[in-house]
Amino acid sequence: MTTPLHSAKGMIAILFLTALFHCQPTAAQETKKMIRLAKIIVDSSQLEAYNSALKTQMNAAIQQEPGVLTYYAVAEKTAPNHITILEIYADKIAYQSHIKTAHFLRYKETVKNMVTSLVLVDVNLIGAVSKPD
């Protein structure tokens, strides 16, 4: 027999599972993703300003653009001006849209005299695993 309490317990289970698994991407979505490594060398004297501009750009993109999925920006411990960014977009269209946004154009303008080397490497995902955040 279904009582309101039984229904609520069912709803608990459904919502809990939904929260845990609601956005597991399909294989087709995985294949469409555009993934890139940006390898950047920054003028050391401007590193603090660069990192600030980078973080501002990343935060704006993840908040405002549905197709911007992930950024990891890391700096070499022994050469903090040598930066690598792992960038993941939903697809190429999302990337093309991204580079026309106001926040990205502002970032490019801000850092144009800070970046001494920029190498963009398109990559394919071999695998990604992560503990739940």
Next chain:
Amino acid sequence: MTTPLHSAKGMIAILFLTALFHCQPTAAQETKKMIRLAKIIVDSSQLEAYNSALKTQMNAAIQQEPGVLTYYAVAEKTAPNHITILEIYADKIAYQSHIKTAHFLRYKETVKNMVTSLVLVDVNLIGAVSKPD
């Protein structure tokens, strides 16, 4: 008045929020993390076997080791045997434990004649943002 149904609704809300936010790391946990880029070149003729061994290792580590937090393994589109792995461990102790596990030692043994170059670069996180999985 609290009825069983009201309690159940409260529980729904608590479990839903718990599932969404239960593992947000603290600033201290972020600082302790050990992050590394592994830059690997693989003998092209053994690439399929290497990628398989890598995925087996990553999956075992994330499932069995609480201190293994994230792996992203990517291959250059124009040179698929040039591989970069972003590795995130909870701290140095977790990493030291990781390299003694059976699955890691099995991986190292399996790939010892497949890897032609290995460069390990310790890095600090500038920033990471991600859409919920």
